[in-house]
Amino acid sequence: MNDKVKLVEVGPRDGLQNEPGLVPTAVKIALVERLADCGLSHIEAASFVSPKWVPQMADGHAVLTGIRRRPQVIYSALTPNMHGLEAALTAGADEVAVFTAASESFCRHNIHCSIAESLTRFAPLLALARQHRLRVRGYVSTVLGCPYEGKVSPAAVARVADALYQLGCAEVSLGDTIGIGTPNRARAMLTAVRQHVPIENLAVHFHDTYGQALANIHALLEGGIRIIDSSVAGLGGCPYAPGASGNVATEDLVYLLNGLGMDTGVDLDRLVDTGRWISQQLGRHNGSKVGLAWPK
Amino acid sequence: MNDKVKLVEVGPRDGLQNEPGLVPTAVKIALVERLADCGLSHIEAASFVSPKWVPQMADGHAVLTGIRRRPQVIYSALTPNMHGLEAALTAGADEVAVFTAASESFCRHNIHCSIAESLTRFAPLLALARQHRLRVRGYVSTVLGCPYEGKVSPAAVARVADALYQLGCAEVSLGDTIGIGTPNRARAMLTAVRQHVPIENLAVHFHDTYGQALANIHALLEGGIRIIDSSVAGLGGCPYAPGASGNVATEDLVYLLNGLGMDTGVDLDRLVDTGRWISQQLGRHNGSKVGLAWPK
Numbered sequence: 360m361n362d363k364v365k366l367v368e369v370g371p372r373d374g375l376q377n378e379p380g381l382v383p384t385a386v387k388i389a390l391v392e393r394l395a396d397c398g399l400s401h402i403e404a405a406s407f408v409s410p411k412w413v414p415q416m417a418d419g420h421a422v423l424t425g426i427r428r429r430p431q432v433i434y435s436a437l438t439p440n441m442h443g444l445e446a447a448l449t450a451g452a453d454e455v456a457v458f459t460a461a462s463e464s465f466c467r468h469n470i471h472c473s474i475a476e477s478l479t480r481f482a483p484l485l486a487l488a489r490q491h492r493l494r495v496r497g498y499v500s501t502v503l504g505c506p507y508e509g510k511v512s513p514a515a516v517a518r519v520a521d522a523l524y525q526l527g528c529a530e531v532s533l534g535d536t537i538g539i540g541t542p543n544r545a546r547a548m549l550t551a552v553r554q555h556v557p558i559e560n561l562a563v564h565f566h567d568t569y570g571q572a573l574a575n576i577h578a579l580l581e582g583g584i585r586i587i588d589s590s591v592a593g594l595g596g597c598p599y600a601p602g603a604s605g606n607v608a609t610e611d612l613v614y615l616l617n618g619l620g621m622d623t624g625v626d627l628d629r630l631v632d633t634g635r636w637i638s639q640q641l642g643r644h645n646g647s648k649v650g651l652a653w654p655k
Numbered sequence: 656m657n658d659k660v661k662l663v664e665v666g667p668r669d670g671l672q673n674e675p676g677l678v679p680t681a682v683k684i685a686l687v688e689r690l691a692d693c694g695l696s697h698i699e700a701a702s703f704v705s706p707k708w709v710p711q712m713a714d715g716h717a718v719l720t721g722i723r724r725r726p727q728v729i730y731s732a733l734t735p736n737m738h739g740l741e742a743a744l745t746a747g748a749d750e751v752a753v754f755t756a757a758s759e760s761f762c763r764h765n766i767h768c769s770i771a772e773s774l775t776r777f778a779p780l781l782a783l784a785r786q787h788r789l790r791v792r793g794y795v796s797t798v799l800g801c802p803y804e805g806k807v808s809p810a811a812v813a814r815v816a817d818a819l820y821q822l823g824c825a826e827v828s829l830g831d832t833i834g835i836g837t838p839n840r841a842r843a844m845l846t847a848v849r850q851h852v853p854i855e856n857l858a859v860h861f862h863d864t865y866g867q868a869l870a871n872i873h874a875l876l877e878g879g880i881r882i883i884d885s886s887v888a889g890l891g892g893c894p895y896a897p898g899a900s901g902n903v904a905t906e907d908l909v910y911l912l913n914g915l916g917m918d919t920g921v922d923l924d925r926l927v928d929t930g931r932w933i934s935q936q937l938g939r940h941n942g943s944k945v946g947l948a949w950p951k
Contacts, residue, residue: 538948540914541910541913541915542914542915543915543916569945569948570904570944571907571911571914573866573869573870574872574911577838577873578873600948600949600950603944603947603948604944604947604948611866611867614837614865614867615837615838615867618836618837618840619837619838647866648863648865648866651899652834652864652896652898652899653896
């Protein structure tokens with residue numbers, strides 16, 4: 360069994376985006392720099408969505424241009440459209456990400472178009488990214504359930520993942536956006552998707568809303584997944600369940616992977632420090648159990 | 656695959672015992688009654704240990720004699736010695752539990768004797784219980800690690816579990832007391848133990864100190880375990896890591912088992928209500944993620 364796992368740290372983007380208050384740009388920059396110092400090699404640092412929709416992310420340019428870059432680290436940004444991609448290019452993002460969903464209602468609520476329209480919109484974006492030799496990641500939301508439609512079929516997820524891969528996404532991240540999944544359904548979903556997209560091009564992205572994230576991730580690691588998204592201190596919340604948990608905490612994930620003898624390149628002591636620091640900066644309960652239990 | 660899972664609710668004992676403040680007897684009684692109303696069929700309701708060591712549990716007699724009993728429910732009590740067993744018999748416990756450890760240092764710190772001495776002490780207790788047709792459960796602590804010794808070998812756990820089973824314990828509960836384990840080590844431990852004790856006589860007991868409990872439990876469910884200890888609202892803490900999490904939350908466990916299509920007999924809506932109620936009574940953060948996310 361290949362024991363290298365690639366972690367994609369989404370705390371500065373997916374995490375902070377779902378925090379209630381505005382976070383100062385200097386804190387975001389310090390967070391990204393600290394995460395890189397922990398050995399995280401892929402950090403989603405900004406989002407070039409309309410500040411009308413997501414005011415928390417309006418300072419993406421300042422963040423990406425303000426960080427002291429480490430040459431080995433990939434700093435990425437979310438880019439919903441051509442306008443976003445151009446902004447990401449200007450700010451010097453190393454990689455960009457597009458996002459759609461596996462359920463129509465969620466797609467419409469979240470990005471105000473159908474799944475098919477979202478894919479059409481991505482085509483020129485992927486073409487321009489290719490010209491700039493920019494790697495593109497594709498997110499699929501609601502892969503294990505939708506807050507509007509309930510269950511989502513593995514076949515529906517496979518269709519969208521396949522479409523993103525065919526469009527040229529180098530990596531497709533499968534998101535349990537509302538954290539509703541359990542291991543058997545997670546496995547059934549992955550089985551359907553990997554018939555279309557090679558497992559080494561697939562990532563998983565679990566929110567821990569119902570406490571199931573690590574159990575699901577462990578089941579999918581055994582199914583061959585080696586790219587996992589997570590968020591330091593479990594940053595973020597769930598807009599559909601106020602008070603609920605955010606992304607799976609990177610600290611708890613690294614603890615699991617260390618225990619399984621897998622290699623992440625992350626220094627857990629420093630990561631715990633970073634999680635405690637950002638929780639304090641945000642005046643927020645530390646969402647990582649490792650962060651709470653680790654010796655001071 | 657057999658889809659029935661027996662849950663042993665340890666919140667009123669292992670949970671409350673590790674809460675910082677004293678809990679009124681009336682609250683304990685109401686908690687036990689509410690848990691039974693949720694469909695939980697095995698509830699550890701009291702502990703007859705010396706009030707000098709565990710003042711939180713001094714009202715065991717009042718709790719066991721104060722609850723309105725449901726005939727289908729087993730109300731059990733922890734009994735470290737003959738004195739405790741006699742108290743449990745007087746109070747009308749349906750089942751009792753003895754406890755020892757897989758690591759010598761923990762055993763000495765926790766119950767002030769060696770593992771061998773603890774087993775010697777249990778022999779007359781089990782004989783008396785047998786006379787009274789009282790079922791006895793045996794707890795083994797520190798099965799995946801010890802706060803004093805670090806790693807604990809699967810062989811050491813198997814020796815103690817075997818000894819408890821040979822002494823007449825009907826069920827042996829394997830406890831990751833400090834929540835330190837990850838799935839591969841948990842499986843190696845179970846593999847060693849089941850060579851001595853039939854799997855249907857084994858339970859697992861995970862604390863969620865490092866957020867690994869559900870991932871471990873899921874791995875062991877796949878290994879055949881069908882008896883699991885848990886605690887409503889994740890009650891309890893870890894005396895070795897102040898601020899850290901307690902037992903795995905019953906709500907999160909039931910959510911997992913429901914998702915796997917397994918049958919627990921528990922009404923999750925009522926259980927979430929009970930977890931919220933007891934968290935409020937104790938002025939405590941609800942330790943169940945399901946409890947935080949579930950619709951009001």
